[in-house]
Amino acid sequence: MGIIFTVKFILFYLLIVCNLIYSKKLTLPELDDINSKKINECQRCKVLVDSFNYWFDKTSRGKFEGGDTAWEESKLRSYARSEIRLVEIQESLCSELHKYQDHCYSLTEEAEQPLEKWWLDKDPNSIDLHTWLCIENLKYCCPENHFGFSCEPCPLDKDNKLCGGHGRCNGEGTRKGNGSCECFKGFTGHSCGECAQNYYRADTYTCEPCHKTCDGCSGAGADACEACKEGWKLEGGFCNDIDECSDANTCKPNQFCMNEEGSYACKSCDKSCKTCAGPGCSNCTSCGPGAMFWSGVCVDSKLKDVILAETLNRVILYLGLLLIIILITKISHALASLVVLIVAAYIYYSEKNSTMNVVYVISNLYF
Numbered sequence: 001m002g003i004i005f006t007v008k009f010i011l012f013y014l015l016i017v018c019n020l021i022y023s024k025k026l027t028l029p030e031l032d033d034i035n036s037k038k039i040n041e042c043q044r045c046k047v048l049v050d051s052f053n054y055w056f057d058k059t060s061r062g063k064f065e066g067g068d069t070a071w072e073e074s075k076l077r078s079y080a081r082s083e084i085r086l087v088e089i090q091e092s093l094c095s096e097l098h099k100y101q102d103h104c105y106s107l108t109e110e111a112e113q114p115l116e117k118w119w120l121d122k123d124p125n126s127i128d129l130h131t132w133l134c135i136e137n138l139k140y141c142c143p144e145n146h147f148g149f150s151c152e153p154c155p156l157d158k159d160n161k162l163c164g165g166h167g168r169c170n171g172e173g174t175r176k177g178n179g180s181c182e183c184f185k186g187f188t189g190h191s192c193g194e195c196a197q198n199y200y201r202a203d204t205y206t207c208e209p210c211h212k213t214c215d216g217c218s219g220a221g222a223d224a225c226e227a228c229k230e231g232w233k234l235e236g237g238f239c240n241d242i243d244e245c246s247d248a249n250t251c252k253p254n255q256f257c258m259n260e261e262g263s264y265a266c267k268s269c270d271k272s273c274k275t276c277a278g279p280g281c282s283n284c285t286s287c288g289p290g291a292m293f294w295s296g297v298c299v300d301s302k303l304k305d306v307i308l309a310e311t312l313n314r315v316i317l318y319l320g321l322l323l324i325i326i327l328i329t330k331i332s333h334a335l336a337s338l339v340v341l342i343v344a345a346y347i348y349y350s351e352k353n354s355t356m357n358v359v360y361v362i363s364n365l366y367f
């Protein structure tokens with residue numbers, strides 16, 4: 001009882017330790033990612049503004065609860081844009097964040113003066129905090145579709161579109177960048193007007209990926225390839241899989257080759273083989289030194305002796321069981337039938353689990 005409990009306890013303990021190690025592995029890079037992730041100054045300012053808005057909402061009901069409604073309403077109105085509320089918001093600023101909290105705090109001091117000015121002097125309906133703080137005062141961001149030190153507008157193409165509608169302008173929304181187009185997936189070119197490598201033009205506005213076998217194409221489908229990807233060759237208008245395994249020298253002598261779509265793999269032969277045509281010990285085509293082909297597998301003389309001894313043991317056991325069945329038959333036929341069933345099942349499973357089954361061994365006895 002005591003021992004079983006101890007063993008259970010140890011297993012439970014190991015399970016927890018394993019879990020801890022495993023979960024640590026999973027969460028560590030994630031944490032690292034959050035702490036070391038570089039966000040630009042504009043994103044940092046947005047984080048601060050979002051935090052401000054969060055606490056603005058949180059404090060919207062103020063401290064006045066219960067009591068005279070009219071009195072309460074007038075109090076609330078005077079609280080809405082009061083210095084008390086501003087101080088409350090500023091005290092909580094950034095504290096709710098899990099991500100980018102350090103980035104947020106690093107900006108609070110710099111943002112304090114402009115925040116106060118906006119809160120006390122500006123109409124929030126005519127200028128929002130992001131515009132006031134991030135664009136106009138701290139000068140970390142630009143308005144949408146503007147870029148660079150002095151917030152120039154992103155260049156438009158001849159159709160008055162930004163990068164053909166298929167990209168963003170470099171530095172967009174920040175005080176950085178050079179305004180050149182950064183195209184979305186599938187597009188390329190100065191104003192993202194062309195299809196990227198391995199994409200074809202589906203209609204005026206869209207580029208679609210080529211068939212997976214193509215390296216460049218004129219349209220959809222496997223028959224539109226202009227050239228083939230590595231591992232495929234052009235035959236009769238299609239890219240067909242190259243069977244790398246048809247060349248006997250693709251893999252090393254003690255490996256076998258497996259052809260895959262567009263590629264191939266070399267896998268090691270079973271250690272009993274010298275050369276082989278597939279996995280496992282029964283796919284050997286030749287045997288290593290000291291071993292010989294016997295009953296379809298490579299067997300050295302030691303293993304052969306072991307197998308023969310094992311087989312002999314089993315044969316004797318089976319004969320013994322047969323004898324018992326014969327004896328039981330003399331007592332009761334019904335009981336004998338039952339025993340035959342049990343013995344048959346036993347023989348079936350023990351043969352299935354043995355290195356080599358009796359029939360193989362006997363049929364190969366003289367090879």
Ligand SMILES: *[C@@H]1O[C@H](CO)[C@@H](O)[C@H](O)[C@H]1NC(C)=O
Binds near residue numbers: 178179180
């Ligand atoms: C603009 O900047 C990007 C990366 O920051 C660069 O790859 C690109 O060549 C630049 N374009 C011009 C026109 O300078």
Ligand SMILES: *[C@@H]1O[C@H](CO)[C@@H](O)[C@H](O)[C@H]1NC(C)=O
Binds near residue numbers: 282
């Ligand atoms: C022998 O190789 C073939 C493929 O070449 C495979 O299907 C079969 O399972 C292999 N035999 C064993 C016993 O692994």
